[in-house]
Amino acid sequence: MKKYKPTYGQTGIVAFFIFFLIGILTSCGTVKEKSHQKITADTALLDSVKKASDSAYSKPYYTRDFAMAEYLVNKKDSTTAQIMKDKDSVIQQVIITKNKNRIYFAQYYSNGQLMAKYSLDKFGQYDGYSEEYYESGIIKSSGMYRGGLHTGPWKNFDIRGKLVSTDTYNENGQLSSTGSK
Secondary structure (H helix, E strand, C coil), X not given: CCCCCCCHHHHHHHHHHHHHHHHHXXXXXXXXXXXXXXXXXXHHHHHHHHHHCCEEEEEECCCCCCCEEEEEEECCCCEEEEEEECCCCCEEEEEEEECCEXXXXXXXXXXXXXXXXXXXXXXXXXXXXXEXXXXXXXXXXXXXXXXXXXXXXXXXXXXXXXEEEEEEECCCCCEEEEEEC
């Protein structure tokens, strides 16, 4: 009987497939960091508020978090925007009110990264889908608010963006269960 001997080209193909399979198998157990993008103040929103304003003024703040507050006022529709900045003029917080009800709220880390994105109802309470972020821009948690209270499932992520647990809240905003992944 004649013994089969692979040619040089066949040996290369076999070696390629072996290395390919090893690569796939070793990558299966690793967690890859989710890509993220720094989310900063919504300049288009702030520009539109500034353009619609009748007047604007600034005043110094002497707190640890804020050094300056800029106010944009639109008397025609009773809208006021308060833009809080740190000593380096980085926006730390934006609050927009209409008829004394908060209609927009955003808070930022000292590097300018958005801390949280909250939807608000007509009474200024958290209402709807919301997200919270780590300073790196990776999502920290996400879920729904109703009438200012957590409701339903809230997903919690680690600093690499990997889902670590899901907490479930009842209609009264009380934690009813918590579980990993």
